[in-house]
Amino acid sequence: MKIALIGFGKMGKEVESLAISKTHEIVAKCHTSALPTQELFKDCDVVIDFSTPHSVVDHIRMVMSAKKPMVVGTTGWYDQLPQVRDFVDNQDGALIYASNFSVGVQMFYALTAAASKLADKFPDYDAFIQEIHHVQKKDSPSGTALTLGNIVLKHMKRKKKIMTDSILGTIESDSLHIASTRSGSVPGTHIVGFDSAADTIELKHTARNRAGFAAGALHAAEWIVKHKGVHDFSELFPAP
């Protein structure tokens, strides 16, 4: 495939090296000193975006107008998903996104769904989420933590809302707390916990490096060039 990259930071570079090792070709690399333009995408088969939350929706509009399929790895824009979905559908475009392109995390989502369903039957068990990332991460909490939170909310009927700010008092019983820590170079750690008076159960995913995200993004690129519409990468990993 001929791939155009928007964002050539930590993730863009990771995608480039894996793509080249798989004999794909990188035909454009966009960043702040070489901003994306519609013209840059005319020779590519697919565009992969790992840029910033504040610029990604403009990129999506540009790529859809260029009639190219797109993989969006950038997080922190999902409040605009309904408008993006309308725009992509109106353009008869193709877009796949994920808060986390790691295959292991997709398995973690399925395990979280199953554990939340089970915990829902046992009122003694409360739920919580913790996430740890490197100090340069721009959004907080992580998109992955919010996805995990929404999975817990969907399957634990007692939990009605996500709480992401620091808690300055007691937490309401229908709130699910997501705590974020920023330190050092941590690529991404997520814990989903279920706590009772007697014990704690923790499901933990630790990313060792960024290679898993790049592999998933390339897998998504190969898939989206044959599809239309807006898709969440998790559709490719249905829960058992």
Ligand SMILES: NC(=O)c1ccc[n+]([C@@H]2O[C@H](COP(=O)([O-])OP(=O)(O)OC[C@H]3O[C@@H](n4cnc5c(N)ncnc54)[C@H](OP(=O)(O)O)[C@@H]3O)[C@@H](O)[C@H]2O)c1
């Ligand atoms: N979904 C996943 O699996 C996954 C995994 C890891 C990260 N992420 C997300 O992916 C995004 C990027 O992460 P990263 O670690 O690669 O960040 P990064 O190292 O800071 O790289 C961001 C890149 O975006 C470029 N950029 C900034 N504004 C731009 C604009 N207006 N147009 C085009 N490019 C622009 C930057 O340009 P300069 O180089 O010129 O500064 C840089 O190359 C973040 O949202 C992060 O949360 C997602």
